[in-house]
Amino acid sequence: xxxxxxxxxxxxxxxxxxxxxxxxxxxxxxxxxxxxxxxxxxxxxxxxxxxxxxxxxxxxxxxxxxxxxxxxxxxxxxxxxxxxxxxxxxxxxxxxxxxxxxxxxxxxxxxxxxxxxxxxxxxxxxxxxxxxxxxxxxxxxxxxxxxxxxxxxxxxxxxxxxxxxxxxxxxxxxxxxxxxxxxxxxxxxxxxxxxxxxxxxxxxxxxxxxxxxxxxxxxxxxxxxxxxxxxxxxxxxxxxxxxxxxxxxxxxxxx
Numbered sequence: 001x002x003x004x005x006x007x008x009x010x011x012x013x014x015x016x017x018x019x020x021x022x023x024x025x026x027x028x029x030x031x032x033x034x035x036x037x038x039x040x041x042x043x044x045x046x047x048x049x050x051x052x053x054x055x056x057x058x059x060x061x062x063x064x065x066x067x068x069x070x071x072x073x074x075x076x077x078x079x080x081x082x083x084x085x086x087x088x089x090x091x092x093x094x095x096x097x098x099x100x101x102x103x104x105x106x107x108x109x110x111x112x113x114x115x116x117x118x119x120x121x122x123x124x125x126x127x128x129x130x131x132x133x134x135x136x137x138x139x140x141x142x143x144x145x146x147x148x149x150x151x152x153x154x155x156x157x158x159x160x161x162x163x164x165x166x167x168x169x170x171x172x173x174x175x176x177x178x179x180x181x182x183x184x185x186x187x188x189x190x191x192x193x194x195x196x197x198x199x200x201x202x203x204x205x206x207x208x209x210x211x212x213x214x215x216x217x218x219x220x221x222x223x224x225x226x227x228x229x230x231x232x233x234x235x236x237x238x239x240x241x242x243x244x245x246x247x248x249x250x251x252x253x254x255x
Contacts, residue, residue, distance in 0.1 A: 001025060002055040002226060006218025008134070008211050009062035011098035013042060016208065018215025022223055027179060030223060032186035037211040042100065046107035049129075057120065057222040058108070058129040061214060062101025063090040064115055065131070065240045072236025076133060076244070079235065085135035085147040090240060105129060117243050121229045130225070133242045134217045140245035141220075142171040150210060158202050165198040165206070168213055172220075180223060192216065 001023055008018030016037040024030035049058060063070075070090055077086040094102070109115055113129045120128045135147045142148075148171075149156065150164040173193045176183050183189055191197060192212050201209050225232055225243065235242050 002057070003052050004030075004219055004222035004226060005049065005056070005058045006215045006220070006222055007040075007058065007060045007062075008214035008218055009040070009060050009101050009104065010211075011062060011093055011100050013100055014039065016211055018211035018213070018218070020212075020215040020219035022180070022183065022219050024182070027227075028182060030180045030182050032183045032189050032216075032219070035186065035188040035192060035212060035216060037208040037215070042103045042107055046104060046111055049108065049113075050111040055125045055226075056113075056127045057226050058113070059132045059218045059222040059225065059243075060101060060104065060129060061132060061134055061218055062104070063093065063131060063240060064101050064105030064129060065238055066090055066094060066099075066102050067239040070236070070240030072240050072242050075235045076136065076242055079244075080136055080139060080147075083135075083139045083144065083147050084149075085133075085139055087133050087135070087242070101131070116238060117234050117241065120225060121232060121234065121243075123229050130243050131241060132218055132221050133244065134214045134221075136242065136244040137217055137221050138168075138171070140247065141175050144171075152207070158206065161206060162198050162201065165201070165209060165213070166195055169193045169195065169198060172213065172216060175220065180220065183220075189216070 004022040006020040010017045017040045018037050021034035022030050023033050073087050073089050105115055108129045113127050115129055117130045148164050148168050150161055231246055232243055233246050
């Protein structure tokens, strides 16, 4: 049975990451079997992923491949800047010593995972780990004119972030109803998407909800990449890339 895993990976190993696992063959039987925010040790996480049998797509919000020639952030900013959806620069993160994604990518490659998204986008079954950026997924899947500003930046108040998080929950619920309705049978998913979860959250709980929703977004991306690979594209190359949904006008029509 195929497995689809989303990781909103913290850039340092002592912080919590959002983790979400889906299993299933079709939208009717896809199930969420794990959803949480937890601290991840790179080697243990890589071993855990490698132990899963069968086809596997892991989508990770963190740089996986990196060389000094990486240029994907510039391309994402060019394509998504109008939506205010530009990623952090991997070059800056590496200079600061934030290499959790790169370390995990290397560990997964050593365990037989393919980090090149090209075969996945051709519809070839396998065991893949690819980089995604949730804001590009939100813009495309939610049909946004601007990214959702739920991150703790620019002096945003808790009340403001709660409201944007509530919007995030609503958008995500609608996409799941359309693309993977059985996932909503999970009590953990229902709890994370409940309006009360955002309304009551503050401090660490608000950050944990942020991470968990991003992990859920990444797992949904893994599922959709496997189901409809022609609706995604690679921005960048093997110096470093992000896989993002194509704009609706760029997608091939469904057969």
